[in-house]
Amino acid sequence: MNTAASLEVRDLRVGYGSLEVLHGLSLNVQPGEIVSLIGANGAGKSTLLNAISGVVPVRGGHVLLDGKDIRALKAPDVARAGLRQVPEGRRVFADLTVEDNLLLGGYGTTTHHQRGERLEEIFDLFPRLKERRWQPGGTLSGGEQQMLAIGRALVASPRLLMLDEPSMGLAPLVTRDVFALIGRLRNELGIGILLVEQNARAALKMSDRTYVLTLGEIQQHGTSADLLRDPKVLAAFLGEETAPN
């Protein structure tokens, strides 16, 4: 259960009502890999993560976690299978304490004893959360809430992690901390991480591979190092006209 898993999405079609948002999208994430997904507002990035997580129903295609099709699973069961999403806007439980927020991450998948141990590990990772242990989650700063949302996903020892715009609304320095943490998680846990980002430059710099999502389709895909030098990507996402040498 605690071993890292691969994620493969094949020909995924997702929509809301008469609107189709993803038109047959494919991507994969291997264990130990950070894969970023960049794209403009409304491109369908959150829709993709929510479809994978079972929050939004899938209309066609497959979602494979370590080769097993989880497309039909509901959100709580996807989470229990070890595929965790840290949602856009963090969504911490505002009225519950920091500790309760974290413990709930292990609901249904961990024993009381395991949760206690995991909690200490997370407090080692985020000393700030330990200081604020008894405070309601809603009183934390944006950066602290992001740490809390990530910590909550980690309590269950995820096999693969998906992060939806973890830098949203954070000051540059805090964003740097969050990205450093994501790198550390990959190294220490050896799990695959799917990172959705608006901050394209930071995402490209820290990931191994990148998918570019435009209007519900993967427009480009390659190693992040290559895409960082690609004129089209530079123009579209990094606000530069030409590639530097």
Place this chain on the structure above:
Amino acid sequence: MSSFEMLVQVMVSGLMVGFIYGLAALGFTIVYNATQIVNFANGEYLMIGGMIVAVLAQSTLDLPIYLSVLMAVGATGILGYLTQTVIIRNTKSRDPMTLVMLTIGLAVAMRGLVSFLFGRDVKFVPDFGVFDVILIGNIYIPSQAIWVFITFIAVTLGIWFLFNRTLIGKAMQAVSLDPRAAALCGINPGNLAAMSFALAAGIGALAGAVSAPIQPVFYENGVFLGLKGFAAAVAGGFGNPAGAILGGLIIGLVESLAAGYGASGYKDAIAFVLLILILLVRPAGLIGKAHVSRV
């Protein structure tokens, strides 16, 4: 009897009624927090709890009272569970307003079924016994009042423990705060919703059973018990368990004072006037739900 003793006596009966209203209000609160549904069938759970105990008492089974109460709580708890899993869950609409209307229909159906199965007569249940009547000066505390008090304390502590000390209780709060985030944590809102209905029904049945010797059992009792429980929950601040209990106690006390000092014909009206006054002064209820979220 001195006027002071009279006041205390009136307060004693008011508290006893208030304990029952508080437990009824707790049922509304628990279900609302887990599902955003105001379950207007909640009063029926109290009626059914009392009815089961009454029917068993009149039967030739000769069961000890604790067994009858246990059966009432178990059967009504299952009924609550089925309310959610069979009816609410399979309703196409997820709109809370539609589901609230559905619970009103369910309440009517439950009353109809109970009157069909057990009749439309008023049923009397003997005191549970064990305790003696307490007499302090001229103040009289019936032995059943002690049972009501014990039940109230036990349920209140149990609910406090559930919500503050167990992961399931916290998961129930999480679902009401953010259902999607809860689902992403592996919490199944459907299971918790069913559990909350079962819990509310079980608590209701317990309240109905212990109050049956005081308030004779009648198939239509659920109507006023539901209204009083609802009013108490609103007065306390809908969704707040402590508020629900406080609201119940206040409505019970005010009703009893009204009745004790010559306005018994108006006691129901006075309780609702009080509710309106509370809401005018404190729109979020006596203990408005605390919101500390930072956006």
